[in-house]
Amino acid sequence: MSNTSKKQRWWNNAQYRSLFFQVLLVAMVAGFFWFIGSNTLHNLEKRGIATGFGFLSQKSGFGILQSLIPFSEADSFGRVFLVGLVNTLLVSVLGVIFATIIGFTMGVARLSNNWLIAKIATVYVETFRNIPLLLQIFFWYFAVLRTLPGPKQSWAAGEIAFLNIRGLYLPQPIFGDGFGYVTLAFVLAIIVTFIINRWANKRQQDTGQQFNIWGVAFGLIIIVPALVFFAVGAPLTWDMPALRGFNFQGGMTIIPELTALLTALSIYTATFIAEAVRSGILAVNSGQTEAASALGLHRSKVLKLVVIPQALRVIIPQLTSQYLNLVKNSSLATAIGYPDLVAVFAGTTLNQTGQAIEIIAMTMGVYLFISLTISAFMNWYNNKTMMVER
Amino acid sequence: MTVHITTPTPDQPAPASSVGVVGWLRKNLFSSIPNAIFTIIGILLIYKLVPPALNWAFITADWTGTTREACTSDGACWVFVGVRINQFLFGFYPASEYWRVVASFSLVGVLVAWLLIEQTPKKGLVAAFTVFCYPIIAYFLFYGGAFGLPVVETHKWGGLMLTLILATIGMFCALPIGIILALGRRSSMPIAKSISVIFIEFWRGVPLITVLFMSSVMLPIFMPETWHFDKLLRALIGIVFFQSAYMAEVVRGGLQAIPRGQYEAAEALGLSYWKTMTFIILPQALKLVIPGIVNTFIALFKDTTLVLIIGLFDLLAVVQAAFADPEWLGYSVEGYVFVASVYWVSCFSMSRYSQHLEKKLHTGHAR
Numbered sequence: 001m002s003n004t005s006k007k008q009r010w011w012n013n014a015q016y017r018s019l020f021f022q023v024l025l026v027a028m029v030a031g032f033f034w035f036i037g038s039n040t041l042h043n044l045e046k047r048g049i050a051t052g053f054g055f056l057s058q059k060s061g062f063g064i065l066q067s068l069i070p071f072s073e074a075d076s077f078g079r080v081f082l083v084g085l086v087n088t089l090l091v092s093v094l095g096v097i098f099a100t101i102i103g104f105t106m107g108v109a110r111l112s113n114n115w116l117i118a119k120i121a122t123v124y125v126e127t128f129r130n131i132p133l134l135l136q137i138f139f140w141y142f143a144v145l146r147t148l149p150g151p152k153q154s155w156a157a158g159e160i161a162f163l164n165i166r167g168l169y170l171p172q173p174i175f176g177d178g179f180g181y182v183t184l185a186f187v188l189a190i191i192v193t194f195i196i197n198r199w200a201n202k203r204q205q206d207t208g209q210q211f212n213i214w215g216v217a218f219g220l221i222i223i224v225p226a227l228v229f230f231a232v233g234a235p236l237t238w239d240m241p242a243l244r245g246f247n248f249q250g251g252m253t254i255i256p257e258l259t260a261l262l263t264a265l266s267i268y269t270a271t272f273i274a275e276a277v278r279s280g281i282l283a284v285n286s287g288q289t290e291a292a293s294a295l296g297l298h299r300s301k302v303l304k305l306v307v308i309p310q311a312l313r314v315i316i317p318q319l320t321s322q323y324l325n326l327v328k329n330s331s332l333a334t335a336i337g338y339p340d341l342v343a344v345f346a347g348t349t350l351n352q353t354g355q356a357i358e359i360i361a362m363t364m365g366v367y368l369f370i371s372l373t374i375s376a377f378m379n380w381y382n383n384k385t386m387m388v389e390r
Numbered sequence: 391m392t393v394h395i396t397t398p399t400p401d402q403p404a405p406a407s408s409v410g411v412v413g414w415l416r417k418n419l420f421s422s423i424p425n426a427i428f429t430i431i432g433i434l435l436i437y438k439l440v441p442p443a444l445n446w447a448f449i450t451a452d453w454t455g456t457t458r459e460a461c462t463s464d465g466a467c468w469v470f471v472g473v474r475i476n477q478f479l480f481g482f483y484p485a486s487e488y489w490r491v492v493a494s495f496s497l498v499g500v501l502v503a504w505l506l507i508e509q510t511p512k513k514g515l516v517a518a519f520t521v522f523c524y525p526i527i528a529y530f531l532f533y534g535g536a537f538g539l540p541v542v543e544t545h546k547w548g549g550l551m552l553t554l555i556l557a558t559i560g561m562f563c564a565l566p567i568g569i570i571l572a573l574g575r576r577s578s579m580p581i582a583k584s585i586s587v588i589f590i591e592f593w594r595g596v597p598l599i600t601v602l603f604m605s606s607v608m609l610p611i612f613m614p615e616t617w618h619f620d621k622l623l624r625a626l627i628g629i630v631f632f633q634s635a636y637m638a639e640v641v642r643g644g645l646q647a648i649p650r651g652q653y654e655a656a657e658a659l660g661l662s663y664w665k666t667m668t669f670i671i672l673p674q675a676l677k678l679v680i681p682g683i684v685n686t687f688i689a690l691f692k693d694t695t696l697v698l699i700i701g702l703f704d705l706l707a708v709v710q711a712a713f714a715d716p717e718w719l720g721y722s723v724e725g726y727v728f729v730a731s732v733y734w735v736s737c738f739s740m741s742r743y744s745q746h747l748e749k750k751l752h753t754g755h756a757r
Contacts, residue, residue: 022581029585036612043611114425115418116432130737131730132692135706139730142713143722328597335699346603356607364596364604371595 040357055353056081062348064339066255077349084341085366091261091340092327098266099326100319103273110278121274129271134332136268141260141336148256151247162241162248168259169241172252176235185228189220196220257338261330269326273319280315281307313385320378327370341366447727458717470721471728474712478728481548481703490539491551494531498524498558525562544622548703550732552622556694556704560629561687567630568637569676573667575638576645586638593635598696601628606700625697633690640682644675677751684744688737705729 010016044051056078063073067083068090109121128136146165149155154164162169193216200211229236241251284307292306293299334343346363350356403409407416420426450465453472461467471478480488501520504510532555535541547555574586593601605628609619619627648671656666676683698707709725712718 018579022579025582025585039614040611043615046615112428113418113421114428114432117428120432120435126738127734130688130692130734130741132695132706132733134695134698135726135729135733138706138710139723139726142710143726331597331599332696334599342597342599342603346600350603350607356611360600360604360608364600367597367600368592368595372591 049354051355051357053358055355055358058353060349060352062352064344065337066258066339077353080349081341081345081362084339084344087339087344088327088330088333088341088366091258091265091330091333091338094262095265095269095326095330096323098262099269099273099322102266102270103322104277106270106274107277107281110274111281125271125274128267129275133264133268133329134335136264137260137332137336140263141256145256145260151243154243154248159240162243164248165256166247166253167256168254169248170252170254171238171240172250174237174239176237178232178235181232182225182229182235186221186225189224193217193220255338257333257336260336261333261338265326265329269322269329272322272325276315276318276322277311279318280311280313283314284310316381316385317378320374320381324371324374327374328367331367466724466727467721468724470712470718470724473718477549477712478705478708479550481552481708482546483542483548483551484540484546487534487540487542490531490534490542494528495551495554497527544620547622549708550705552697552702553691553694553704556626556629556697557687557691559626560633560690560694563626563630564633564637565683567634569641569672571634571638572641572645575642590635590638593632594639598629598632598693599699601632602696602700604628605631621700621702625700625702629690629694633686636686636689637683640679640686641675643682644677644679645671647678648675680751681744681748684740684747688740688744691737691740692733705732 057076059073060075060077060080061073064071064080064083066087068086069079069083071079071083106121106124109117110125112118112121148163148165151162151164151166154162154169156162160171193213196216197213200213204210239250239252241248241253243249288306288310289302292302297305330340331342333340334347337343341363346359350359353359404413407413419429446465448465450463451468452461452463452465453468454460455469456473457469458467460469476485476488480491483491498520501516501524504516505513505520510516530536530539532547533542533544571586571590574582575590577583577586602625605624606621609624609627613619652670652674653666656670661670694704695706697704698710703711706729709729713722713725
């Protein structure tokens with residue numbers, strides 16, 4: 001054997017190797033982006049597409065079915081982006097609220113000691129989570145809401161709410177002068193409640209004396225704003241929807257696209273939330289419950305102080321990822337024409353301007369921003385509530 | 391006089407209210423007043439929903455016939471589904487070539503069954519055949535262009551067949567990429583690690599629709615003009631990237647669950663990184679994450695419906711298009727119920743299978 005075989009050859013040195021691999025990797029990635037970049041420049045030049053974000057200030061020239069901020073055809077594509085973003089946020093926030101309510105109810109119901117209720121909840125979860133969301137959206141939109149009667153044969157709840165093929169018509173509150181004081185009183189009441197709660201917790205820690213926060217909170221949050229409301233002269237009127245000619249006028253309209261999307265999103269996501277809740281509750285060791293009962297805690301205290309805090313540790317991460325999925329899934333709106341970000345911006349605006357790269361990048365950027373923000377929050381929460389092991 | 395009892399008194403039977411049907415009812419349905427109220431509401435709910443639904447779907451439904459006139463009763467008109475079943479299954483694939491699709495799916499069905507059933511011999515050989523030979527066979531069967539099989543353009547593919555093709559190819563290609571990404575994310579090389587993290591977080595952070603939009607709109611801009619991608623291939627590229635990011639996270643979970651001792655033992659034996667991974671770590675890690683992989687497959691299977699937005703005719707899109715037929719207006723509920731039951735049966739059985747695996751594989755490695 002020669003001498004060299006005993007000495008480590010340089011290409012067998014782990015450090016050199018890893019350096020070599022990484023340089024190769026960087027070169028490959030850079031090469032890939034260079035390839036894409038040069039092709040893109042060439043193709044854009046050939047097709048005569050100008051790059052840049054100048055198109056955002058151009059006049060859009062199309063109307064949007066639903067917008068929470070004022071919008072007309074004369075507004076710019078930048079405004080279209082905003083309208084779409086607000087619509088996406090609207091359906092996401094409402095979806096999160098409904099999905100959480102249904103999901104927690106069903107998750108707890110699956111663990112109910114009532115056999116029938118547990119079975120109904122199981123059937124619900126197993127049915128709706130195994131059917132594609134898009135199919136559910138289509139079902140609610142085309143098979144349910146599109147078959148509702150026309151305006152003249154609307155289903156009416158008294159003279160207040162009307163449901164027909166064009167949407168759900170509800171009375172719209174009109175806030176008069178002085179309603180700002182009511183809002184102010186409400187916000188102040190919440191802040192004061194928080195302060196009292198902290199004081200009560202601290203006193204309980206120090207002296208063991210308990211303080212019934214619920215009565216005070218009710219008084220502050222409900223009664224005080226109500227008193228202010230009547231003190232400033234009840235500045236609230238309702239604009240009632242009414243049938244005039246062939247359609248309803250006045251009031252507030254919830255378009256069927258929103259209803260269908262919201263129903264499907266809530267029902268679908270709630271099944272996953274129900275599973276998260278169930279696994280969270282099951283993850284709490286039964287010894288914990290028994291130990292708490294042995295200490296003489298009341299059943300409600302056992303739940304509040306022992307089971308729920310530990311279950312939440314399992315539930316919250318799964319819950320956040322379901323919320324994220326819901327936000328991302330809200331982009332399916334485009335399939336039924338609900339004017340969300342993808343539909344009005346990555347759809348209509350892209351078709352009208354042809355600025356594919358900028359538009360797709362902006363759309364993806366929005367979702368990425370939401371995702372990364374929520375996961376950053378989740379990491380923070382996880383670190384905060386992580387079990388401190390001794 | 392004292393009475394001596396020499397034989398013990400026999401046990402009293404349990405009270406009639408706590409055994410048998412009555413006991414079961416009392417324990418499980420009427421244990422308290424709120425519970426009783428819930429039970430009654432539940433029974434009412436079932437009574438209101440289930441009999442009418444069964445009545446609609448089975449008892450008063452019309453099953454046979456070829457035209458709309460066959461649907462005379464109030465119930466479901468399954469004739470609509472029956473008349474168009476070929477289109478729902480094969481899209482616009484020429485009827486004379488259906489056998490190719492059937493043959494291809496039967497072959498993969500046999501292969502997968504061979505691999506999943508425990509008692510079958512020569513698993514390695516069959517696995518190698520499935521991975522290396524089957525894709526080529528399937529390509530020629532589906533697309534044709536060789537061995538005297540006429541070419542069937544991809545725009546004629548559709549229905550359930552397209553759904554299955556998208557899901558299986560997406561899965562098949564995403565798994566290796568996902569494994570590489572997961573290894574990259576756990577690598578000690580900082581650049582490899584950050585590239586993997588950026589790739590994974592990017593695709594996981596955006597909705598599949600925007601990915602499909604991106605691949606269908608931007609791929610032609612990104613690639614040289616002479617390269618031609620058809621619609622199906624573009625959708626597949628998007629799906630594979632998207633899916634590989636999710637797969638990477640599943641595999642990473644498995645890698646993290648392997649105890650440190652395994653890595654150290656492999657190192658002590660003098661195995662190189664790739665040998666450690668291929669022979670020691672990945673076989674254990676992948677076994678652990680099979681349920682997770684099945685779950686991502688279920689998610690992908692449901693997500694393939696989104697391709698209808700970029701104009702491909704998967705199962706849902708074909709059925710949705712059939713509603714527009716003036717001959718058959720007004721049968722959308724039947725169509726949706728049909729598609730839903732296809733998806734439900736597939737997804738539910740796969741998720742049951744994954745739960746079964748989870749129990750079987752839970753051999754003590756998992757921490």
